[in-house]
Every structure is written in C-alpha cells, then in structure tokens.
Amino acid sequence: MMALKKIGSQSMLFPSGAWIRGRGTVVGKKEGSGPLGSCFDIVLQDDMYGEKSWEKAESKMLKDAMMKAVQRAGLEKENIDVMLSGDLLNQLMSSSFMAxxxxxxxxxxYGACSTMTESLVLGSILIDGGFAENVLAGASSHFCTAERQFRLPVEHGNQRPPSAQWTATAAGAVVISGQPPGPGIPRIRAEAATIGRVIDAGIKDANQMGAAMAPAAVDTLLNHLQDTGRGIDYYDLVVSGDLGFIGREIVMDLLVDAGLPSAKVRERYDDCGTMLYTKDQDVHSGGSGCGCSASVFAGHLLQRMEQGELKKVLLMSTGAMLSVISPLQGESIPGIAHAISLEVE
Amino acid sequence: MKDSDEKEKKLRKDIGKAYGDYVKQFTPSPAYVSNGIKAFLVGGLICTAAFWLQKRLQDGGMSETDAGAFVTILLVVSAQLLTGLGVFDSLAKFAGAGVIVPITGFANSMVAPAIEYKKEGPVLGVGSKLFTVAGPVLVCGISAAVAVGLIYWMIGRIQGV
Incomplete structure (x- = not known):
C-alpha cells in the first residue's frame, strides 16, 4: 500500500481532519507569575500541590491538565479512545501514574522535551487514520523532579552558568478529535507534520541544551518547508519548544545562513522557552522541559488562535536526548525536533 | 565497514569542535569578576567572624584545639540549619565559592540529599543517597591524601638514607 499521506522526505498531511477540541494547563508558581501567567487554567500556590513528593505532584498536575482538556472539549473521560503522554522521568513515572x-x-x-509535539503528531495520525475518534495528548515536567533526577538535590547550593535553562513546572494537554467543534467555536485543525531526525552537533555541556538542540530544530524546519513547498512566512508563527534565548539566536543565525530571509525569520520565529518567563525571573537562558512547550502551546498559543490573532502556527518542540549516564560516558547531547502545523479554518 | 565507522567518528568530532566554537559567540560568559568579589567578601567575612570567635573562646580560657573544633561545629551546624530552612541555596547562588568551598559547602552537600531522598525512606532513600554529592569528593580527596602521604613518606626515606 502506498503511503498516500506522506509528502517529501519526512512529512505528512492530515487531509481527513484532526481538530483541537479542548485544552488544559497547570503550571507552577514561578510560571504563573511569568508574562503568560493569566493564560493558564490552574496556577499552583505550592509546587508540591498537596502531595508527598515532587513526582506525585507532577503526576497530579498532568492529570488535572488532562481532565481540564476533556472538560473543555465538552466530553467525558469515557469518550477518549487513546491517551498519549510523556515526561522526563525514568520509566515515565508522572505519565504512568497519571494513567x-x-x-x-x-x-x-519519551521524546525528552519534544514530547508535546510527538504526542500531537501521533494523536493526529490516529485520528486522521481513523483509528480513534478522540485522542488526549499531553506532556509534563517539574523543576524539582528534573533537578533531582538529572542534576543535584534541590537544596544543594551552587551557581548556574548563563547558558543554563530552567525546567518548567508545567503540564499541558489537548483533546484531538475527528469531529470538528460545534458552530461558533473556532476550528483549529492539525494539518501537517514533520517527524524529526536525531541530530548531534557534538555539544557535551549539559548546561548548553539550547545550543545542543538548535541544529535539530533547524533541520526539521528546513525539511518541513521543503517537503511542503512553503516559505517561513506561510506561518504567522513558527515556535520552537525550549531552545531558550541562546538557542533562539543560534536558530535564527543558522536559518539565515541556510538562505531564509533574515527579516522574516526574526519576525515569524520565536521560542516557548523565551516566552514563559521574564528575564528577571532568574531563569538564565530561559525555560525548558516537556511542560514548557506543552503549557505555552495549550495555554497561550491555542488561546491566541482561538481569538483569531494567529491563523497558522508551526509548533516545533525540541528535545535533548541525553540520559543521566550518557554524559558521564563521554557522549555528546543528541537533539531532536518534531513539527506540527495548526491552522484556524 | 570499520573504516567508515572511524571516518564518521572523526567527522562527528570535527563537527563538534567547529560547532562548539561557533556557539561560543552566542553564549555570554559568567560574571567572573563580580562573582569573584562576592565570593571573596562573603567567604572572607565568614572566616573572619569564625576566627574572631575562636580568639574570644581562647581568651576565655579554651585551648586552641577546642576553640577550633567548637567554631568548626558552629559553622557546620549553621550551614545545615540554613539548608534545612531553604536559605542556603540562595546564599550559595549569591556568594558562590565563598560558601561552597569552606566547610559550610560540605555541610550543605550532606543535608541537601538527606532532605531530598527522605521520601524514599530512611534506609534505601537517605541511607543510600546521603553521600551522592559529598561521596565523590571524599573518595577522591582521601585517595589524593593517601597518594601525597606516600610520596611524602618516600621522600623522607630517600633523604633519610
């Protein structure tokens, strides 16, 4: 059987229709006091969220984001056919216990911080292929669970370099459906996607995540544009997941280097990691983690699409595919980025 | 097959180096000077205060060894208390090496995992993770001390002969 919906080298179209029906977000206190604070459904007053451990708190955040998305879609849990979700923890602790x-x-x-787009892409495939009627797709991260797993105990005193990023305490979820929303509700459709390749540019410093992932984002974006025959100005906004201020600069430089018009790149491209916090929130190069693009997408970008401020958005969550032990074994940090195109009909 | 593997490895290394150099222009360097000054002032203040206290204790009739031990205990306990109160990490962020390098940093590196891994239980949580931060320092520090001690001993023997 021919791959009828595949275009170009690594992209696909969703002609049958996959619509975003509901969205839910839960964020931590710091994220809630950032510039996008008012976009989120639930802002925690205490990042423990009434639980006994950070992991349990993250799991509860993810669950509440999922429930909020289902509720907003006007559906019941029983209407959801498949749930897709991931996080940064070993054995996907937050997602599994949420499930x-x-x-x-x-x-x-598991797609590291690229998980939100990964779940959106796979969810859209399930819907477009006719394998499910409603899919719940989400992702989460928590500063404290990520710190203790990948770095040091939270209370350990140290100084971060300016290139370090701040793992967002955030969860985001959406309902993707084969049925468009009812009349009067903006119809946001997942229309095309590009699955990224793992690109390793040889960065070994775990405090340089933005730089490590930037080449993967550029690779995916250039392939997406080539596969679909579009220019970057086809989109109102092309937004990467969590490259931070440094990674964003690198992407813009590399895109211009690849021949894209500089003014349009600066005008149309941004990064969720630079949107979630203000610079004086002590996050150095910006936000990171699965929850970063998940919450900015489900809370902020979809809201702007519903309000008609954005018509065409390319979400491109980026992930650093390192493990706890791989840097110790001398390995560099492989990056990945997936892209999904969303349009208001 | 082996040749192409080697080639790819070499290519990846070259790309890594070139990209690493390219990335540097986008990366601001840490504020070494102001960090250094802060570390010097806070670290110096802690040491001066500790020394002042030690002298006062000695004036009060305590032996130098006892006074030194008392001051050390006080520094360790204060750092532990500040870690428990969740203040030490903010202090360390500001003062850096000024509080991390002295014994206060060691105290913090023991209490932080103790708090962190309490949720996994007293034995397999705290018990197995207590030395995650301090352990490598202790192993390498003690090994280095033994090596230096051996060299010192050998030099003594040679000079003795």
Missing part, C-alpha cells in the same frame, strides 16, 4: 487514575487506553511516549 493509573484515568482508566483510558494509554501509550507512554
């Missing part, structure tokens, strides 16, 4: 409470068929995903 324990949800009783919905579940597929756990």
């Amino acid at each position: 324990r409470d949800m009783h919905i068929p579940f597929l756990g995903l």
